[in-house]
Amino acid sequence: MEACHPQDKFNITLYDVITMVIITPQAFAGMWINAFIIAVLCGTWLKKKTFNSNEKILLVLGSSRFWYLCTTWIYYFLSVIYPWCFYVQPIPQLFSALYNFFNCSNLWASAFLCVFYCIKIATFRHIFFIYLKVKIDRIVPWLLLGLLLSSLFLCILAYDFTDKTCCQNLTSTSLGNLWVSSVRMDEHIFPLFWSVGGF
Structure with missing residues (x-):
């Protein structure tokens, strides 16, 4: 068994450092803004003890954006600082599923927030828009439940797909085999990421 050399563990280039310097403030600014939105909405809820439909959508949107930015930044940070951790069995699947x-x-x-405000400000006299304006507050909780279930379904698909394409071929720790496996993973996972919204 070969001993790991320090240069094998940390192979950070100037490009990686510059990218981290640019991405880190942006990610933390986005996380701070979304955390502020969540805190304001929770403070409003403590006073009123209820949420409006738009507040429910904003709470889900702020939470998902906060954790999206957090997960993406951790993924990039680990891929720059310690890329070998992504060849340990559950880590690529978990990042793919969470992402x-x-x-x-x-x-x-x-999308729900755009549709909600479009329905609320639309002045059309068509019976369909009038029906939606009246029923939108009752529809929003069901739409949010559908949002979570569809996201969970795609999360399970991503975990399973990553497990089948990436990690079944990792039988050796040589750099050549890892490179071939990671290229094959990108070729097979690209359609899944494209269907969800791009990586």
């Missing part, structure tokens, strides 16, 4: 869950929740909540 897909929060990304899908983020996209669906953003």
Whole structure:
């Protein structure tokens, strides 16, 4: 068994450092803004003891964006500082599943918020818009439940897909075999990420 050399563990380039310096403030600013939105909504809930439909959507959207940014930053940080951890069996599957869950929740909540405000401000006299304006507050909890279930479904698919494509071929720790496995993983996972919203 070969001993790991320090240069094998930490192979950080200038490009990686510059990218981390640029990405880190952006990620933390996004996390702070979404945490602020969540805190304001929770403070409002403590005063009123209820949530409006738009507040429910904003709470789900803020939470999913916060955890999406957090997961993405941790993934990039680990891939730069310690990339070998992604060849340990559950780590690629967990990051893929978490990324897909929060990304899908983020996209669906953003779409629901756009549709909600469009329905609320629309001045059409069509019977369908009038029906939606009256019933939208009752529909929102069911839409959010559907959002969470569809995100969970895609999260399970991503975990299973990553497990089958990436980790079944990792039988050797040589750099050549890891490179071939990671290339094959990217080729097979690209359609899954494309269907959810892109990586």
